[in-house]
Amino acid sequence: MLTSNNASDSSNNNNSLNTFSLLSIYAKVTFNGSNFNDWMHNIRMALRLEDKEYVLNKELNEIDESKDTPDEIAEYRAHCKDVTKVSYIMVATMTPELQLFYEDYWPYETCKELMEKYHQRSLQERYKIVNSLIITKMKDGESVTTHLQRNVDRLQKLNVNFDEELVIDIVLHSLPSFYDQFKLTYHLKKKEVTLSQLQGLLRTAESGLKTKGI
Template identity: 40%
Template sequence: MSSENGVNTPAPNPSPNSSFSLLSVLGRERLTGPNYMDWMRNLRFTLRYENKEYVLDEQIPIIDNDSTQEEIEAHQKHYDDANKVSCIMAASMSPELQKTFENTWAYEMNQQLKEMFQAKASKERLDVVKSLMACKPKPGASICAFVLEMKGYFDRLESLNMAFDAELSINIILSGLPADYNQFVLSYQINRKETLIMELHSLLQTAEQGIKKSDVPSTSTAPVLNVGHNAKKRKTSHSNWKGKATQGKSDRGFKRKVDSEIAPTGDPKEAVCFYCNTKGALEA
């Protein structure tokens, strides 16, 4: 933390009864076994605030007659902190587990708890990874909901000591986007800048609005439909025409076949009627 003038301010010192406050926090959820991951995460949060988390991961240093004053003081501080944390850890367990760890230091207690409940943590990580890989955008749902769901899986895996780096997390999310976002993915890869998941969420939110606008259908009637309708009418009218063309060339120069065998003549008396096939009918 830093003040407005840029000078670092010291962290607040724990109150004299901080151990009792820590015990009250951890006492809200006792360790029973199946809740190991949640209990351990809560324990680390509270110990980190009290500057005592290190006793879970480091053994008490050994001193001898040749140890320096600084080493002796470090040993004494570690001993005192480990003693308090060991008591607090045991006090926040179920009675059955308290009997197991009644005389165990914090570091050894942490190692044994890992061995006892590591199988459960591994199974939980596997289940979360399966859900992560199977996560796809739901039809009709906002793409932002998909990003937030993926972020939830990444956060859960991090709490299970399985963290993904930012670039890998982003790439997994991009690979799960539907085809409508191919152009967005291409542009993102071309720009190639470091982005957090929530920043990607904001970018996709803007892209989603643009895609929705482009998907709005037009209300105007396509001209091709009118053309096709008129063409169908013209085709129908030609199909009903049963007349026969006369032999010879048309105005366009094409020859036409004639089924009639009546010879043409210029004398009305010799002309044969097309309808009654009688000579001289046109004269009458």
């Protein structure tokens, strides 16, 4: 049985391992000015593990502790703590030249400025990927789940909010001819579904095709 000291040591070791694992994820991509999308995608994925992605999208606004409620004060202090940690992470994963420029920025400000600075480049990359997806068809022998996930992952890597209906249209367009009946039925019903629901419908259709030997 663990003593209190041993339990404490074990907890500290686990925290150290978790921190080391997260740092190794952050360090996979170093921002050098030409790989913004890959870097931001890596940052966001790692921050999701710690529930801190919100600091990239939410600005830290000063509050008046003499007027705000205890809950608002606690939320602000937690936000300050998360912002400080994430700002260090973002700067640490940049080249030395970029570190000097962004070391005094908060994550929201850094994200906003970089999005504006590299917006045109992101648009060009988005065009290339979307164009590729439009002409890409489901591979022979590939499961519909794998195909759907591969396409959605590529869209999400762009760090751009796509309209879900557009993504569904792209996925339906990429399906091979033996899904024509499914697409016809889907459009005739005119029932709005989410991307997740579409995946369920396609799995059912795939099972039916397998039963028919297709």
